[in-house]
Amino acid sequence: MLGPGTTVTHAAIRALAENGCLVMWCGEGAVRFYAQGLGETRRSRNLLRQASLVSDPALRMGVVRKLYQMRFAELLDESLSLREIRGKEGIRVRMAYAKASRESGVEWKGRVYKRDGWGAADPANRALSAANSCLYGVCQAGIVSSGYSPALGFIHTGRMLSFVYDVADLYKTEVTVPAAFRAAAEGRTDLESRVRHHCRDLFGETRLLSRIQTDLEAIMATDGLDLPGDADPDSDPAAPGGLWDPEAGEVAGGQSYGHEPGGGDSGGADDPGEGADTTSG
Secondary structure, three states: OEOOOOOOOHHHHHHHHHOOOOEEEEOHHHOOEEEEEOOOOOOOHHHHHHHHHHHOHHHHHHHHHHHHHOOOOOOOOOOOOHHHHHHHHHHHHHHHHHHHHHHHOOOOOOOOOOHHHHHHOOHHHHHHHHHHHHHHHHHHHHHHHOOOOOOOOOOOOOOOOHHHHHHHOOOOOOOHHHHHHHHHHOOOOOHHHHHHHHHHHHHHHOOHHHHHHHHHHHHOOOOOOOOHHHOOOOOOOOOOOOEEEOOOEEEOOOOOOOOOOOOOOOOOOOOOOOOOOOOOO
């Protein structure tokens, strides 16, 4: 994770990429996520699992309930509908805002966010928006470094950061809400800058990035289900990937299928490298 003032050579980046190390350009203390370089691209295990879970309505609902359950100390009744769970979540968040308001002495009239009216917002709302932006950066860093897609959300959908919003909601009442109200209580001067510094400190104190990666493993646990993303993670990373087949599920890649019926000539074995013919005919 490269912060402000970092100097890195082309050779260093190439060496990192060749050894499967993801490189990210971020703000100080990882409070902003700007860009990423390709890292471990030889396996798609986690991404395939995520896509499988989000594409099946029943499996997706299981992940959604898990994401909500992680926010509550008490167990959620299995009979609760998704709408009822969202209602409980709304109450939980409103209580967190009210508590932070009482403890900080900052007046709270409700959450209001207007992108085109930033300066008109009250200090608490401005601080919350700035704090959440920092949190999204850390969550995105944790997601991409673990091999998942920020776009394939379970609760949120339709945005390139949908999964980032899913994960960030696990930590807002613990991290960004207290940080925002504390900064707002200190005055309006340099509010956004002070919020970022408070978030940076809290991210380090709570070891947030490490927690995110641990929580991702729990969220994506397949509980014994046989999903496409659960292929042997210890298989040869240099071997060519398989080919999707509607009947067999997956067939070997890196070889010619020209000898198959209707496949043209009966050429011999192919080099399993990038130039191999991996078509079906």
